Amino acid sequence: MxxxxxxxxxxxxxxxxxxxxxxxxxxxxxxxxxxxxxxxxxxxxxxxxxxxxxxxxxxxxxxxxxxxxxxxxxxxxxxxxxxxxxxxxxxxxxxxxxxxxxxxxxxxxxxxxxxxxxxxxxxxxxxxxxxxxxxxxxxxxxxxxxxxxxxxxxxxxxxxxxxxxxxxxxxxxxxxxxxxxxxxxxxxxxxxxxxxxxxxxxxxxxxxxxxxITISYDDRSCLVIHAPKISDEVIITNDIVELVNENQFIFLGRIDNVINSGGIKLIPEQIENKLMSKIQQRFFIASKPDNELGEKLILVIEGDKVEFDHSIYEDLDKYEKPKEILFIPKFKETTTGKIMRKETLV
Structure with a gap:
């Protein structure tokens, strides 16, 4: 055939x-x-x-x-x-x-x-x-x-x-x-x-x-895609993954979003997953320059300012707790609805 x-x-x-x-x-x-x-x-x-x-x-x-x-x-x-x-x-x-x-x-x-x-x-x-x-x-x-x-x-x-x-x-x-x-x-x-x-x-x-299609990861722990029927070249992504086997992976986050706070590397997407059920508005985790830590973890929320109880952080590890909450009226996004983090913070 x-x-x-x-x-x-x-x-x-x-x-x-x-x-x-x-x-x-x-x-x-x-x-x-x-x-x-x-x-x-x-x-x-x-x-x-x-x-x-x-x-x-x-x-x-x-x-x-x-x-x-x-x-x-x-x-x-x-x-x-x-x-x-x-x-x-x-x-x-x-x-x-x-x-x-x-x-x-x-x-x-x-x-x-x-x-x-x-x-x-x-x-x-x-x-x-x-x-x-x-x-x-x-x-x-x-x-x-x-x-x-x-x-x-x-x-x-x-x-x-x-x-x-x-x-x-x-x-x-x-x-x-x-x-x-x-x-x-x-x-x-x-x-x-x-x-x-x-x-x-x-x-x-x-x-x-x-x-x-088969997969592997590079020295950054980012996904590498081997798809000979689709691409002549191996595709190296900026997506941090945990490999289950050569056919399965767990997506952890984007390397571009990784925050180094006081020498601790934090993946915003993992922190966001823990906060998802606690915050009704759209939000994301980002950072601000900080003299002491290098980068300070912040929580960015879409909409008007509201008061949050610190219990929203109960599932977070010590280093995952944001040091500040920033409210922005409207997030910038792509045509598919993906939040543009860096552009939103400009």
């Missing part, structure tokens, strides 16, 4: 209920660009890029592994990524999928590629913070960012499998999602890995990598 290529469209692929061939999709693409709604124009652009004579697509990186830049991504690598997702989540031709992510970014592009390669029946809606509002359809597979998942709790009973990515799933949202009958996974990935290379079923601690 020959492996699918980017030149083929699965014979069971449907877009908004219509069977479409490669030729049909090119016609649809022109129509989207000329007469489509604002969210449909990037779909048209992507389809024309996908079916042109080049073997690659140009994409902007998110800056996870360094400064944001434009990279060329092999179309066949995108196909292989789609096949790995299909295997991992046991997707079948004819499964109903929802596309509610902007196609400008890799996650939105890959939902469309998965549909064309795996033969999914994909429904397009305008990307919004409430993607399932007024929805009457049952879906087998949906991808969302955390804010969309948060706003769709009531409607998610109509979804069998949901993947959530683009930003971390906080403990409060995780508890809400685990009460549903929906199978929900947090994904791990970046543009360089063509969206996710691993997923964690909510309730489990470790991420499990997709087929044909």
């Amino acid at each position: 020959t492996s699918p290529t980017y030149e083929n469209v699965h014979n069971q692929f449907k877009l908004n209920g219509f069977h479409l061939t490669r030729e049909d999709l090119c016609r649809v693409a022109y129509s989207f660009i000329k007469e489509g709604e604002e969210f449909e124009k990037p779909v048209g652009d992507f389809l024309l890029d996908w079916f042109d004579s080049k073997s690659y697509i140009e994409m902007e990186t998110s800056g996870t592994t360094g400064a944001p830049k434009t990279i060329s991504v092999s179309k066949q690598a995108m196909v292989d990524s789609a096949l790995a997702t299909g295997d991992f989540f046991e997707l079948q031709p004819g499964n109903k999928a929802l596309q509610c992510l902007p196609v400008k970014y890799v996650a939105g592009k890959m939902m469309l590629v998965r549909a064309m390669i795996l033969g999914l029946d994909i429904e397009f809606v305008a990307p919004s913070s409430h993607p399932m509002r007024n929805n009457e359809i049952d879906f087998d597979f949906v991808a969302m960012v955390p804010l969309q998942a948060q706003n769709s709790i009531a409607e998610l009973k109509k979804v069998k499998k949901l993947i959530v990515g683009g930003a971390a799933v906080n403990k409060t949202l995780e508890k809400q999602l685990m009460k549903l009958s929906t199978e929900v996974y947090e994904t791990y990935g970046m543009t360089e890995t063509i969206t996710h290379i691993a997923a964690r079923k909510l309730g489990e601690k470790a991420f499990t990598v997709l087929p044909h």
